[in-house]
Amino acid sequence: MNRMILSELVEDLPPVLRTGIRWELQDDGSLTIDVGEEALPGIVDHIQKKYHSWLISEHALDLRPKGGEFQLIVLLGLPKVTVPVIIRANVDIYASSFHSLTPSVPAANWFEREISDTFGLTPNGHPDQRPLVLYDDWPYGTYPLRKDFDPSRPVPRVPSEYPFRKVEGEGVFEIPVGPVHAGVIEPGHFRFSVAGEPIINLEIRMGYTHRGVEKLSESLPYHRGVPLAERISGDNGFTHALAYCQAVESLAGCAVPDRALFIRTILSEMERLYCHMGDVGGIALDTAFGTGAQMAYILRERLMQLNDQVTGSRFLRSASCLGGVRCDIPVDSKKDIQRTLLQVKLDFDDFVTTIKNMPSFLDRVETTGVLTLENARSLNVVGPVGRGSGIDRDVRRDHPYAAYDQISFQVPVYREGDVWARTRVKIDEVYESIGIIEQALDKLPSGELCVPLGEAPEGRTGLSLTETHRGECMHWLMAGKGQPYRHKVRDASFLNWPAIELAVLGNIVPDFPLVNKSFNLSYAGNDL
Amino acid sequence: MKVTNLFRFYRLGVGKRGVVTTRYPNGPAELPAAAQCAPELTGKCDACGHCAEACPTKAIAVTTSKFTIDLGDCIYCGECARGCPKGSIVMGKNCELSARKREGLEVSYDVRQ
Amino acid sequence: MVQDVLLNSLFAALQAVTMFALSPLIIGIIRKVKAWFQSRKGSSIWQPYYDLAKLLRKDSTMSKDASWISRATPYIAIASVGVVALMVPFFTTYSLGFVGDLIVVVYLLALFRFFMVLAGMDAGSTFGGMGSSREMMVSSIVEPTMLLAIFTMALITGTTTLSSISYSLAVTGPDLVRPALFLALAAFFISLLAENARVPVDNPATHLELTMIHEGMLLEYSGKQLALMEWASWTKFLLFSAILANVFFPWGIATDLSALGMAVGVIAIIAKVLVIALAVALIESGTSKMRLFRLPNLLTESFTLALLAVMSFYIL
Numbered sequence: 024m025n026r027m028i029l030s031e032l033v034e035d036l037p038p039v040l041r042t043g044i045r046w047e048l049q050d051d052g053s054l055t056i057d058v059g060e061e062a063l064p065g066i067v068d069h070i071q072k073k074y075h076s077w078l079i080s081e082h083a084l085d086l087r088p089k090g091g092e093f094q095l096i097v098l099l100g101l102p103k104v105t106v107p108v109i110i111r112a113n114v115d116i117y118a119s120s121f122h123s124l125t126p127s128v129p130a131a132n133w134f135e136r137e138i139s140d141t142f143g144l145t146p147n148g149h150p151d152q153r154p155l156v157l158y159d160d161w162p163y164g165t166y167p168l169r170k171d172f173d174p175s176r177p178v179p180r181v182p183s184e185y186p187f188r189k190v191e192g193e194g195v196f197e198i199p200v201g202p203v204h205a206g207v208i209e210p211g212h213f214r215f216s217v218a219g220e221p222i223i224n225l226e227i228r229m230g231y232t233h234r235g236v237e238k239l240s241e242s243l244p245y246h247r248g249v250p251l252a253e254r255i256s257g258d259n260g261f262t263h264a265l266a267y268c269q270a271v272e273s274l275a276g277c278a279v280p281d282r283a284l285f286i287r288t289i290l291s292e293m294e295r296l297y298c299h300m301g302d303v304g305g306i307a308l309d310t311a312f313g314t315g316a317q318m319a320y321i322l323r324e325r326l327m328q329l330n331d332q333v334t335g336s337r338f339l340r341s342a343s344c345l346g347g348v349r350c351d352i353p354v355d356s357k358k359d360i361q362r363t364l365l366q367v368k369l370d371f372d373d374f375v376t377t378i379k380n381m382p383s384f385l386d387r388v389e390t391t392g393v394l395t396l397e398n399a400r401s402l403n404v405v406g407p408v409g410r411g412s413g414i415d416r417d418v419r420r421d422h423p424y425a426a427y428d429q430i431s432f433q434v435p436v437y438r439e440g441d442v443w444a445r446t447r448v449k450i451d452e453v454y455e456s457i458g459i460i461e462q463a464l465d466k467l468p469s470g471e472l473c474v475p476l477g478e479a480p481e482g483r484t485g486l487s488l489t490e491t492h493r494g495e496c497m498h499w500l501m502a503g504k505g506q507p508y509r510h511k512v513r514d515a516s517f518l519n520w521p522a523i524e525l526a527v528l529g530n531i532v533p534d535f536p537l538v539n540k541s542f543n544l545s546y547a548g549n550d551l
Numbered sequence: 552m553k554v555t556n557l558f559r560f561y562r563l564g565v566g567k568r569g570v571v572t573t574r575y576p577n578g579p580a581e582l583p584a585a586a587q588c589a590p591e592l593t594g595k596c597d598a599c600g601h602c603a604e605a606c607p608t609k610a611i612a613v614t615t616s617k618f619t620i621d622l623g624d625c626i627y628c629g630e631c632a633r634g635c636p637k638g639s640i641v642m643g644k645n646c647e648l649s650a651r652k653r654e655g656l657e658v659s660y661d662v663r664q
Numbered sequence: 665m666v667q668d669v670l671l672n673s674l675f676a677a678l679q680a681v682t683m684f685a686l687s688p689l690i691i692g693i694i695r696k697v698k699a700w701f702q703s704r705k706g707s708s709i710w711q712p713y714y715d716l717a718k719l720l721r722k723d724s725t726m727s728k729d730a731s732w733i734s735r736a737t738p739y740i741a742i743a744s745v746g747v748v749a750l751m752v753p754f755f756t757t758y759s760l761g762f763v764g765d766l767i768v769v770v771y772l773l774a775l776f777r778f779f780m781v782l783a784g785m786d787a788g789s790t791f792g793g794m795g796s797s798r799e800m801m802v803s804s805i806v807e808p809t810m811l812l813a814i815f816t817m818a819l820i821t822g823t824t825t826l827s828s829i830s831y832s833l834a835v836t837g838p839d840l841v842r843p844a845l846f847l848a849l850a851a852f853f854i855s856l857l858a859e860n861a862r863v864p865v866d867n868p869a870t871h872l873e874l875t876m877i878h879e880g881m882l883l884e885y886s887g888k889q890l891a892l893m894e895w896a897s898w899t900k901f902l903l904f905s906a907i908l909a910n911v912f913f914p915w916g917i918a919t920d921l922s923a924l925g926m927a928v929g930v931i932a933i934i935a936k937v938l939v940i941a942l943a944v945a946l947i948e949s950g951t952s953k954m955r956l957f958r959l960p961n962l963l964t965e966s967f968t969l970a971l972l973a974v975m976s977f978y979i980l
Contacts, residue, residue, distance in 0.1 A: 198790045198794070199790065200790075200873070204873075205871040205872070205873055206872070220956060220957070247607050250607050250626060250628050250630075251607075310952035310953055311867035311869075311870065311948075311951075312951070312952040312953075313698065313702055313869065313948075313949070314698075314702050314949045317702035317703060317704060318702075318703075331582070331583040331585065331586050332583035335585045335586060335587035335629070336627075340626075340627070340628065341627075341628045341630075381951075383951040383954065386952075386954070386955065386958070387953070387954075387955060531955070531956055531957060532794065532874050533874055533875040533955075533956045534955065534956075535874050536872040570704065570705045571703045571704070572704050572706075
């Protein structure tokens with residue numbers, strides 16, 4: 024299936040685009056196309072228009088120490104194909120610029136600004152060339168992901184100010200919010216332009232928790248990358264670590280034992296469960312319905328204690344390792360999980376009936392913060408946010424990993440795109456997750472937990488996609504000497520943040536926290 | 552929509568479930584049996600330094616007379632416990648780890664051969 | 665005559681002191697009941713006192729852009745609430761009613777609000793300005809509602825002095841009960857929620873600056889000044905409860921100086937205030953906050969109720 028569609032895709036390229044490209048179908052069925060940098064926008068645009076592809080990632084790597092140039096990697100997802108299309112293009116060292124995809128693929132916007140920040144490659148034709156991920160006072164000409172950047176030396180700081188979009192007119196006010204917020208949340212700056220209460224423009228400025236995860240990972244041996252990946256984003260540590268482990272395993276060609284695959288599935292879903300509980304509880308709390316919020320938070324606490332009971336960590340930390348999993352699910356843990364989930368399901372029913380029967384709550388969430396399908400598609404919004412806007416995509420079903428291909432489950436999709444649709448997606452996913460865990464526990468095979476990783480040949484690349492509770496999470500690795508040569512992480516939040524700017528338009532300022540909560544994006548996962 | 556559902560939450564609050572808040576500061580902290588807190592040195596140690604090597608954050612320092620772990624750097628991953636050839640390091644059950652000063656987070660054990 | 669004035673002043677002072685002393689407790693009780701509905705243990709009902717004590721020990725920090733308005737507002741707030749407390753009957757109808765009638769009461773509270781709104785904008789912070797503009801939007805409808813609702817009672821009893829309204833209702837008994845009373849009661853209760861920043865109008869427990877109304881204006885205050893503002897707001901809630909209890913259902917309030925009457929009065933008002941606090945806690949536990957632009961609907965409903973109350977007085 025994969026091979027058929029992909030080879031047809033290459034055959035179908037119009038002659039103008041086909042000249043000068045080299046393509047290759049890999050063993051796993053994925054397609055790699057090498058193109059000239061100037062042909063990249065044309066090919067991506069063609070595939071997008073013809074095959075409705077979406078942009079998984081666009082990132083760069085610095086091959087100069089290997090005697091090469093800079094390289095751009097564009098990963099495209101295709102409907103009905105379980106492996107991505109990989110397009111590579113070399114960028115000349117002296118020109119240090121490339122043709123931007125953003126005019127035809129809006130989702131590439133932040134990716135290209137990130138490349139421009141971290142590699143110093145200018146996206147020609149990009150409509151917005153302001154910095155994105157680095158601090159405002161980062162000196163010009165210092166590009167941290169280039170191989171000649173030395174991370175051990177402090178970087179001098181140059182005071183400067185970020186130029187925000189200006190909205191002017193009679194009665195238009197700017198409301199700066201953050202990066203320091205009330206309450207225990209992460210730092211991010213929101214610049215509203217409002218006319219009275221209605222929002223006419225929102226600009227989100229991120230990067231305040233940029234820690235240099237990708238650079239750090241390039242200096243760590245593979246097994247040290249696991250605790251690092253667990254800490255990329257606080258609440259989906261297990262799924263991030265899983266994505267990293269899978270990527271490394273694909274580098275080394277390591278076959279993970281069956282039992283470990285099932286345990287990975289179970290733990291991923293346990294993570295999704297407690298995160299979703301917190302999310303739906305947060306929605307209730309932000310409408311000032313504290314009673315309902317606490318109902319969900321009690322369940323979240325119970326699930327986290329279950330995590331603690333099963334793995335020794337409330338956040339499922341240290342449960343994953345390369346080549347398998349670290350923690351087993353023995354019979355008594357299995358009983359614990361089954362018993363707790365039964366109780367959680369009953370209590371969650373209570374919560375759902377309560378909020379679904381509450382006019383004052385529904386009035387707040389319905390028609391609030393609508394993200395249209397068109398906007399969601401063009402920005403390639405992923406996860407429950409995308410499914411709330413009608414994008415029927417889920418990595419667990421479309422690119423099965425762990426043991427998901429042996430388990431049946433539904434992917435809930437709603438079309439309204441408002442806060443309530445996103446909340447309902449999460450509510451439905453809670454039930455699906457419980458179902459997945461029950462099935463996986465029943466089918467749990469016996470066997471080994473973990474196998475030795477083996478050797479990862481230098482220069483090989485590995486890609487892994489997982490579905491966190493926020494959506495598709497990607498880890499892309501290029502092997503170096505016992506450690507990654509380049510490690511690209513893309514959290515779901517990175518794709519979803521720009522969508523908030525569109526979803527809040529026309530809403531009123533006091534509804535923004537609710538819209539933001541319904542997206543519930545990670546700041547740390549975005550900033551890396 | 553049933554009218555009775557409108558008032559569900561009144562039944563679901565304290566009336567049904569009682570108070571779920573734990574008694575923690577007034578009573579003992581209730582941890583699940585498998586909970587892992589800070590690493591503790593419980594058995595013999597011959598200062599081989601495997602734990603210090605295994606630690607991803609370099610929170611452990613071992614000399615011939617002292618085993619010191621800095622809980623301010625520790626991420627409670629358990630690598631040291633797995634890395635100890637004698638199995639002397641265990642992930643403890645003490646979750647009350649706060650200190651008034653930064654130095655208070657450094658816990659030292661005498662190395663017993 | 666002089667004796668009367670002295671007696672009234674004595675009781676007025678006593679009642680005002682009681683109200684200031686009790687108001688944190690009422691807030692503590694509301695929080696406790698809400699916590700119970702959330703299956704939480706909740707903080708102690710004495711917590712607001714601890715908060716006050718803590719804040720009063722601390723220094724205040726002022727924005728360098730703040731003018732004298734920010735500095736004066738806490739004192740204006742506590743003073744205006746204090747004067748109102750002198751004029752509102754609590755456990756007895758002996759109070760400084762002859763100093764000013766209900767119009768003075770309503771506009772003293774408006775003075776409080778006016779300065780709080782100014783102070784919200786004074787420091788030049790965004791959230792303060794937003795809180796102020798929203799507060800003005802809410803109060804522009806709440807204020808006439810409140811006036812009309814109490815006017816209904818004034819019409820029924822033929823006097824505009826709060827203590828006299830209580831007194832005439834209390835001594836006359838159920839003869840004066842009319843449909844208008846209940847309509848006005850409902851209108852006044854909604855005003856109580858709106859004026860005191862309770863759910864569904866505002867969320868007193870939120871940390872989201874963008875949704876704040878009342879809290880938004882207080883964001884710039886700290887230490888002693890915050891303590892005064894909070895205490896004034898809490899006492900305002902008790903004042904509204906007292907007006908609700910004593911103007912609409914004054915039965916039980918002490919109308920003479922007998923020890924028995926006083927004792928009954930104290931018990932009656934405590935019971936009534938607790939019932940109101942419980943009602944507020946129930947509403948807060950069972951509803952979400954309304955959308956900001958739906959608030960005018962709720963508030964105009966309450967205004968309509970108040971208007972109907974006045975009209976029904978003449979028609980029925």
